[in-house]
Amino acid sequence: MAARHETILESGEWDAGKQDGILSASKAHNAAQWCMETMRPSVLTRVGPKRQIRRTAYLDGLRGFAAFLVYWQHHQLWPRPGGDAIFENAFGYQNKYYFACLPVIRTFFTGGHFAVAVFFIISGYVLSTKPLTLIHSGEYSKLGDNLASALFRRWLRLHLPVIVVSFLYMTTWHAFGIWTVAPEHKLTYSEEVWNFYLEFKNFSFAFRQGGEAWFTYNFPTWSIPVEFRGSIIVYTALLAFSRCTKNARLLGQLVLIFYFMYIVDGWYGAMFITGMLLCELDILARTNELPRFIARLQPHKTMIFYSLFAISAFLSGVPSHTNNVEVLRESPGWYYLSFLKSQAVWDLKWFYLFWAALFLVVSIPRIGWLRAFFENRFNQYLGRISFALYLVHGPVLWTVGDRLYTAAGWHRDSHLTFLPGWVDIFLLSKEGPLGFELSFLLPHLVILPLTFWLAEVATKLIDEPSVRFSQWLYEKILPQQSQ
Secondary structure: OOOHHHHHHHHHHHHHHHHHHHHHHHHHHHHHHHHHHOOHHHOOOOOOOOOOOOOOHHHHHHHHHHHHHHHHHHHHHHOOOOOOOHHEEEEEEEHOOOHHHHOOOOOOOHHHHHHHHHHHHHHHHHHHHHHHHHHOOOOOHHHHHHHHHHHHHHHHHHHHHHHHHHHHHHHHHHHHHHOOOOOOOOHHHHHHHHHHHHHHHHOOOOOOOOOOOOOOHHHHHHHHHHHHHHHHHHHHHHHHHHHOOOOHHHHHHHHHHHHHHHHHOOHHHHHHHOOOOOOHHHHHHHOOOOOOOHOOOOHHHHHHHHHHHHHHHHHHOOOOOOOOOOHEEEEEEEOOOHHHHOOOOOOHHHHHHHHHHHHHHHHHHHHHHHHHOOOOHHHHHHHHHHHHHHHHHHHHHHHHHHHHHHHHOOHHHHHHHOOOOOOOOOOOOOOOOOOHHHHHOHHHHHHHHHHHHHHHHHHHHHHHHHHHHHHHHHHHHOOOOOO
């Protein structure tokens, strides 16, 4: 019997070892499966049943489409040094006539600035949704908790992805010997890391005065500190107006918008508060509590919103190559509009883009086919990866894109020195309408899917974990009773 027990014991130990091996194999399998899921592009994923569209899903689609406009503008301008003097001026300015510069059409080529204005209004709307819901239900204690959590997490949520993506991009220069046109690389990696730190600490300080506005390791991220400042404005206004009457709160928001746009040069503040105002009006519309003068416009809503959409489409193409208002007056179609510009706004394009973005965001949910366009699968996909797309499209452009453009015939003197092996190795024709040249479009067979794929990976590995980390950190430092 004893021998049998020993045999059973030995058998048990062997089974335990076997079980450990099974568990290890299972962990390895799970890890491999996770890697595959993370790296697999969405186009290779089986499409499941269509999910129910959220009420504000059109905002996700709009944000995604706007991020794509930023991508497209930067690619249109990059291979054409001096091309902004054409793309960012009006059709017919100085007797230059290009299809890509036609009113409305031009937004699809250089709509990046318009996209930023749209981002800011959407952010104001989204940041206000939960707090305004709590204000309308009178749950002020929960409002305080919500604002405390949101404000604590906001800097981390915005800047952690910027740090990681830009740092990885910078590291590839020294790890793989990758040359880029800008910025100038340091001689050693340690020097580069130190310079990265010096730039980022100043760049990420929301209340800096003077200095360089750009983060040279990822130029498009200039809007992130502005986004943080706008967020603080929204949180402050929500708290300040939380116990006011409905009409007083609406009036307060209108006063702030006027102040930011017409009294001081705070165009971004006007955009964020406008998003907050639109959110409140939507809440009031759902409960039939809109101000009477707005409710009276209901019978004319179709004409009103189509008109606003048409105005938005035109204003979105405001000439932006220079700040000189005289150039605006010399631009066909903009003479009389130039006199509307607020004296307070230094960079004139933001005045017109404010109205363009406002009218667009207001119009989309009230025009059926337009709302359906932004709720389609592709735009919802762009919305999901929009922040990562905004962060990674620049590094892809300056590395892979720059080399493919050089190979297709779009090269500069610096390419002859630093990338001689890439120059004209796949020379293509530059004939055709501006912006549609074969030598420009063909490289996007590689650049576009690569950018989307990297944006997906960055969303899964950087953006979404940053959101979870900031939430975890906030909950970690709360007193046990609060948790």
